[in-house]
Amino acid sequence: MTPWIASIIALFVWWFSTGAILMAVKYADRAGPQARLTTVICGLPMILLGAYGFWWSLDNTTIFGVYVAFLSALGIWGWIELAFLTGTITGPNTHALPQHTAEWERFIRAWGTLAYHEMLLIAALIAMFLTGWGHENGFGMWTFAVLFFARVSAKLNLFLGVPRINVDFLPDALSHLPSHFRDRKMNWLFPISTTALTFAAACWLERLMAVQTPGQITGFALLSALTALALLEHWVMVLPVPDEKLWRWMLPAPKSTQKDTLKGDIMDFDALFQTQLDDLKGEGNYRIFAELERMSGSFPKAKCHDEDAPDQVTVWCSNDYLGMGQHPAVSKAMVDAVQAYGTGAGGTRNISGTNHAHKELEKELADLHNKEAALLFTSGYVSNWAALSTLGSRLPNAVILSDELNHASMIEGIRHAKCPKVIWKHNDPQDLDRKLAALPANATKIVAFESVYSMDGDIAPIREIVEVCEKHGALSYIDEVHAVGMCGPRGGGVAEREGLMDRITLIEGTLGKAFGVMGGYITGSEAMCDFIRSFASGFIFTTALPPAVAAAAQVSIQHLKASNSERDLQKQKVAYLRKRLDQEGIPHLDNPSHIIPVMIGDPVKTRMLADYLMQTYGIYVQPINYPTVPKGTERLRFTPSPLHSTDDIEHLVMALKELWKQCAISHAVA
Secondary structure, three states: OHHHHHHHHHHHHHHHHHHHHHHHHHHHHHHOHHHHHHHHHHOHHHHHHHHHHHHHOOOOOOHHHHHHHHHHHHHHHHHHHHHHHOOOOOOOOOOOOOOOOOHHHHHHHHHHHHHHHOHHHHHHHHHHHHHHOOOOOOHHHHHHHHHHHHHHHHHHHHHHOEOOOOOOOOOHHHOOHHHOOOEOOOOOHHHHHHHHHHHHHHHHHHHHHHOOOHHHHHHHHHHHHHHHHHHHHHHHHOOOOOHHHHHOOOOOOOHHHOOOOEEOOEEOHHHHHHHHHHHHHHHOOOOOOOOEEEOOOOOOEEEEOOOOOOOEEEEOOOOOOOOHHHOHHHHHHHHHHHHHHOOOOOOEHHHHHOOHHHHHHHHHHHHHOOOOEEEEEOOHHHHHHHHHHHHHHHOOOEEEEEEOOOOHHHHHHHHHHOOOEEEEOOOOHHHHHHHHHOOOOOOEEEEEEEOEOOOOOOEOOHHHHHHHHHHHOOEEEEEOOOOOOOOOOOOOOHHHHOOOHHHOOEEEEEOOOOOOOOOEEEEEOHHHHHHHHHHOHHHHOOEOOOHHHHHHHHHHHHHHHHOOHHHHHHHHHHHHHHHHHHHOOOOOOOOOOOOEEEEOOOHHHHHHHHHHHHHHHOEEOOEEOOOOOOOOOOEEEEOOOOOOOHHHHHHHHHHHHHHHHHOOOOOOOO
């Protein structure tokens, strides 16, 4: 019975210790960074007792000595795993890879990350073999070797790609790791590692059958069971089963998720809300809005009502890219329209809300993009959501192919379309071509992408994408919200600059950025705009834009059609800021657009830098964090306008230079 008892003990100890470590980490995550360090310090007795037990058992081959060796190895491994999962080894979450990282860079950084994460395990393994080799009881040493191989091979499989990646077990400190992982059908290592574990288990079983002393029988039974469990873990890793479900039968859910959610028989919804808000604050992703008061005629200056900030600040993150929101002609048009029409539209477009100013603006937008018609919406978010959801839900056999970095409004529209969707690699026409070719011949193909991506500032290869769409007979849908007013001889966007507007089926844009007002729109054929007007709930059931807003937007568009001075001056300011950042060694993403992201990679540090800039230097830039960008890619996003002076730019660069020194941020990788 000794082998069976040993196997049951191995199963229970491994399962319980792994579950206990996971739950301890989950508790620490909810309590914040200080609790993670406290958890690791409180776990120090595990490694101290483990080291002593390992040394004591080296020449003790009794059943008790073998159990001590086994449990000592688990104790040492458990503490190292606890330190890893709480981020004590890895440090803050700063190592995320962008989704479009090249394969060679992903490979090199994955191996580097693995070596960095496992340095304590490697050191412990070497120390055990140096200490234990040649002694009679080597079961502790081999137990740790099995644990080491199982953990390292599991992570290598994730880096190289497994059929399905189960990352639900990752705590907050390691939430950046999935950006290193790859999701694909199989990799070369998975069959090798599972075969190696199977072979090791067979070897332990063979030795179990050959030995006769009770201590050796117990030891090889423990090793056999542990190796079999490691093999099982490899297969569990590729199944979409959240780890918490694996432990739920044995360990209770953390109390913090249930805390104060019931008052008698009444659910306390505020407690539920506050729990998630506290989690958001603990991660450093809670957003704090600056209370500003724009001063007409003084852009980019604004009055600040925050207690800890100067009374006047310089705004460096506005989407009013050209300052048209305070252009005298635009302001006058809005004031005149309010006096002529009043303030509101009076209803939805189909119930008394269609004003003459709306129709005139739609004509102006159709002309801007050289299309037959245009349709107004209350925002760019709504125009994307309404148009994509209507196209996907109403067109027969529709399939929407979406760039993997599309804006949340496009993603939401695709989700509400409830039609099949295909995600193609960011700005990769070849991948789009392959995925279009794989669709059925009767599919109605809709390709959705952006021209300028607002967070990284990169620009899509529109010509190549359009050619792929034409090759497969696909409807091309481009979001130009960060390009209209900014690019092209008349401000028609990147598609106008490239001479491609007539080859794109639908062009979507906004009035709330370079045009300086608010609202969204689509342009295209008369039939398509009428189709969306007739079926899009986001158009039918919402109050129309105020006529004064439409009138101001029309004047802004007319001005930027005729004037290039704002665009030219803005390009000069962007080039000058990039030059000065380079001269001072401040890292920023190089791109061909007007958006300058300065990468930080940590939400807490990003928030801290933004606060320092506001409070000490009177510079306002909003930190960009999750969910706007993936965790680990947090940044400060600067948008120079033609109205930022040279002194403004110098003041910003000097402030960043000083903060980079004070906060010890790397000039190579921020």
